[in-house]
Amino acid sequence: MYGSFVSRNLRNKAASIYWFSNSNLSRCVHSLPFATVKAEEVSASQPAEVLNLVQGKWTSSSTWNTIPDPLNGESFIKVAEVNQNEIKPFVDSLAQCPKHGLHNPFKAPERYLMLGDVTTKAAQKLALPEVSDFFAKLIQRVSPKSYQQAFMEVFVTQKFLENFCGDQVRFLARSFGVPGNHLGQQSHGFRWPYGPVAIITPFNFPLEIPLLQLMGALYMGNKPLLKVDSKVAIVMEQMLRLLHDCGLPAEDVDFINSDGVTMNRVLMEGKPRMTLFTGSSRVAEKLALDLGGRIRLEDAGFDWKILGPDVQEENYVAWVCDQDAYACSGQKCSAQSILFMHENWGKSSVLEKLSGLAARRKLEDLTIGPVLTVTTEAMLDHLNKLLKIKGSKLLFGGEPLQNHSIPAVYGAIKPTAVFVPLEEILKDVNYDLVTKEIFGPFQVVTEYKQNEVPLILKALERMHAHLTAAVVSNDPLFIQNIIGNSVNGTTYVGLRARTTGAPQNHWFGPAGDPRGAGIGTPEAIRLVWSCHREVIYDNGPVPQNWSTPQPT
Numbered sequence: 347m348y349g350s351f352v353s354r355n356l357r358n359k360a361a362s363i364y365w366f367s368n369s370n371l372s373r374c375v376h377s378l379p380f381a382t383v384k385a386e387e388v389s390a391s392q393p394a395e396v397l398n399l400v401q402g403k404w405t406s407s408s409t410w411n412t413i414p415d416p417l418n419g420e421s422f423i424k425v426a427e428v429n430q431n432e433i434k435p436f437v438d439s440l441a442q443c444p445k446h447g448l449h450n451p452f453k454a455p456e457r458y459l460m461l462g463d464v465t466t467k468a469a470q471k472l473a474l475p476e477v478s479d480f481f482a483k484l485i486q487r488v489s490p491k492s493y494q495q496a497f498m499e500v501f502v503t504q505k506f507l508e509n510f511c512g513d514q515v516r517f518l519a520r521s522f523g524v525p526g527n528h529l530g531q532q533s534h535g536f537r538w539p540y541g542p543v544a545i546i547t548p549f550n551f552p553l554e555i556p557l558l559q560l561m562g563a564l565y566m567g568n569k570p571l572l573k574v575d576s577k578v579a580i581v582m583e584q585m586l587r588l589l590h591d592c593g594l595p596a597e598d599v600d601f602i603n604s605d606g607v608t609m610n611r612v613l614m615e616g617k618p619r620m621t622l623f624t625g626s627s628r629v630a631e632k633l634a635l636d637l638g639g640r641i642r643l644e645d646a647g648f649d650w651k652i653l654g655p656d657v658q659e660e661n662y663v664a665w666v667c668d669q670d671a672y673a674c675s676g677q678k679c680s681a682q683s684i685l686f687m688h689e690n691w692g693k694s695s696v697l698e699k700l701s702g703l704a705a706r707r708k709l710e711d712l713t714i715g716p717v718l719t720v721t722t723e724a725m726l727d728h729l730n731k732l733l734k735i736k737g738s739k740l741l742f743g744g745e746p747l748q749n750h751s752i753p754a755v756y757g758a759i760k761p762t763a764v765f766v767p768l769e770e771i772l773k774d775v776n777y778d779l780v781t782k783e784i785f786g787p788f789q790v791v792t793e794y795k796q797n798e799v800p801l802i803l804k805a806l807e808r809m810h811a812h813l814t815a816a817v818v819s820n821d822p823l824f825i826q827n828i829i830g831n832s833v834n835g836t837t838y839v840g841l842r843a844r845t846t847g848a849p850q851n852h853w854f855g856p857a858g859d860p861r862g863a864g865i866g867t868p869e870a871i872r873l874v875w876s877c878h879r880e881v882i883y884d885n886g887p888v889p890q891n892w893s894t895p896q897p898t
Contacts, residue, residue, distance in 0.1 A: 377476055380591040381584055385483040388580075390420035396580045397426050399601035400435045407432055411603070413577055416490050416716040419753030423488070425576045428604045433612050439600050440542040440571060440616035447539030447567035448598065451519055458516035460593070461565055465515065467592035469507035472500065477588075481581065485552050488578040490715040491674045499554045506558055506850040506866060515565045518868055519876075530885040537872055538879035539567030540619035546609065546633075548625045549718055550677045550785075552578035555865065557585055558850075559622050562871035564598060571600045571618065573609050577718060613637060622863055622874060624679075627811065634861065642863035642874050644855055647679045647813030648783045649845045650806065652686045652828060654819025655796060657694050659841060663818055664699035670816070670845045672704055672761040675715050676787035680814040680836070680846040680854075683783060684790045686768075686802050692793045697763075701742040704761035707787075709750055717757030717786040722746050725759050725786050732790070735776055737767040741791060761787040768792045768801055781809060803831045812858040816843035833858040 383394045393412075397404045407428050412421040428436070449457035471477050482496040510518075521536045543563055547556040556574050560582075563570040574582045583601065590596055602612065606629070613621060614636060621641045623630055630645040651670065653663065670682035687696070707714035717725070729744055743762030752758040771780045771792060780790055794802055815834035817825050818841065825839050835857030838844050848854040848866070855864030864870030 378480060380587040381480060382587065383484070383580065383584065385480055385487060388484075388487055389422050390415065393421065394423045394580055395426070396423060396576075396583050396603060398428060398603055399583075399586060399596070399599065401439050401600070402595070402597035405435075407603075411576055411605075413488075414753050414755065416488070416577075416718060416752065416756055418751040419755075423580055425579060425603045427576060428602055428608060430608050430611055433604075433608065433615065436571060436600055436602055436612055437616040440544075440569075440618055443542040443569040445541040445619060447541045448569055449567040450539055451521060451536050455516070457567070458519065458565075459513075461561075462510070462512045462515040464589065464593045465507050465561065466511040468589055469504055469511055471588060471592065472504040472507060478504065481553055481585070484581050484584065485578075486712065488580060489549055489552055489674075489677075489718065490712045491677075492712045495674055499551055502850050503554050503557055506554075507561070509850060510561065510565065518565050518871055519567075526882070526884070530887060531883065533880055533882045536879045536881060537566065537876040539876055541568060542571070542616065542618045543568045543875070544571045544573070544613060544616075544618040544621040546573045546621065546623045546625065547575070549575040549578045550674065550679070552581035553585060555624055556582045558865050559624075559874070560599065562865075563622070563875045564594075565871060566875040568620075568875055569598065569600075571602060571612070571616070573602050573604065576603055576605075579603055610636065620875075624863070639861070641861055643859065643861045644679070644813070644863045644865065645811065646783050646785075647681075647811045647856070648683045648781050648809055649680055649811075649814045649834070650684045650686065650809075651682050651816040651818065651843070651845055652802065653688055653691045653696070654817060654821050654824045655688045655690050656819055656821050656824075657688075657690045658820075660694055660696050660699060662842070664696050664703060666818075666842070666844050667696070667700050668703035668761075669847070671763070671789045672707060672714065672787045673846065675717055676761075676789075677717060677719075677785055678846050680848060681785075682789055682816075682845045684781070684792070685763075686805075687791065687793045689793055689795050697741060697791070700763070704742060704763075707761055709747060709758075714747070714761060714787060715758075716752045717759070720757045720784060720786050721754065722757045722759055725757050725762075725784055725788060728782065728784055728788070729762060729764060731779055732764050732766060735766055735770050735780075737770055739765050741765050743787070757786055759787060763789050763791050765791045765793075768794050768798060768805075772801060772805060777805075777808060783811070799827065803828070806832050811856065813856045814838075814845045814848075814854075816845045818843045835862060835864075 388394045407426040410424045411427045413423040415422040478500045481500045485496040519537050521534055523532055523534045526532050545559050623633055624644045627646040630643045634641050732738055741763040743760040745760050747758040766780055770776050812833040815837045817828045817839040820841050835855050850866045853864050853867050853870055856862040863874045
């Protein structure tokens, strides 16, 4: 999501906070009353512990899952993971929430105000340099990325909270009325909560994704059960403690750590009225079946970028391509997976520039780092399969990172790009292989001629995931053609178009699937976390001289 495309003043703010944190570290750490860990001290010698939260109480479990440090493999976090014999409190907590929610327009409306106040306080706290620095560094420890990328995740989260301060929460539940057919009749449409809901989020944005969805669920009147990938769950555990410090009732949110099998059982027995899942397409499809369709999905994205016929600003376009493909080591659901270059760009130096930019990335500053869901072997095996396709070639990368202690369970390769001819991509024998998402610093590049635009559109039509996309062109007719014949829910167009970097001020989510979930905006919150309820008032009066009519 956000992280790469910030103005100069935001970069300066990040730099100043970085200086502030280093020069005042001891004072900052001890000024966080909500925190139970010190981000920079989490290590094998001082392992952190992550607890569960259920029915307003922080609880442990009978078993602890030890999380390996993604940079050296040492066990540095212990997570109290609930097993299948310990799920009853979580199931009971879901069952205790009625279908009409903790609040709605007719029930406990003061909770809209309370959540507006909590959000105001949380936004203020997260804006404090010592607090934003704490979360940025905690994110870096569990999902290694550059400080700038981690800081911008915190920044966007804080801006989201600012957007929903005060009365903005109740404005989300704004209703409408329509005059009826006779005196005393009116119909009113309301946004209604689901009641007990579940949220399941991945590792790559440990704060932004779970918090934005969690707050949206709360705003609309639901009681959420939150599960975050155990590798990074410590971030949201600390954020929940901050929210409690800001006045959020401890009973409003349950927080569970478990493996996938156990969580699936919680869902099957707890029967949440709606589940938000962000993660892999394979798990998404299984949950959709298990839950009978009561689900919203923001799943995998094989995201494309098209460079149009008008070549300009090569340095800038190359930089954006590098950021889209390789920031956060390519571990963004919006990361650039395939680049379609017009032949005019093929004659330019953009690939040479892109290769040079990718070569700047290094483990020391985490501009390249561990890949948490794909091993080095798996990524290189995929590369070798692609290189067997006729006409394909390695553009750059394709080698393991050197001189590191990243554990073998994770991946570690140089930023990689492989060229595959367009005509070969479209062959049935190759298409699924070429469009397989590799959640790491890996992209496919191809080239097309002006008369081959229909072939690109054919390739786009066959894709299964439709999250982000970019059309890098200022040619209005070219843009019109591509946009009119594609689907992706978050599409950037123009010279500065990108696939990543979604801030809090516009919709982020897929299109083309009725189960698709959005995040960040009022429209996304209403869509995902509420349903429509119509209440028709018909108070009379009954017309004078009314008599019982004949049956119909």
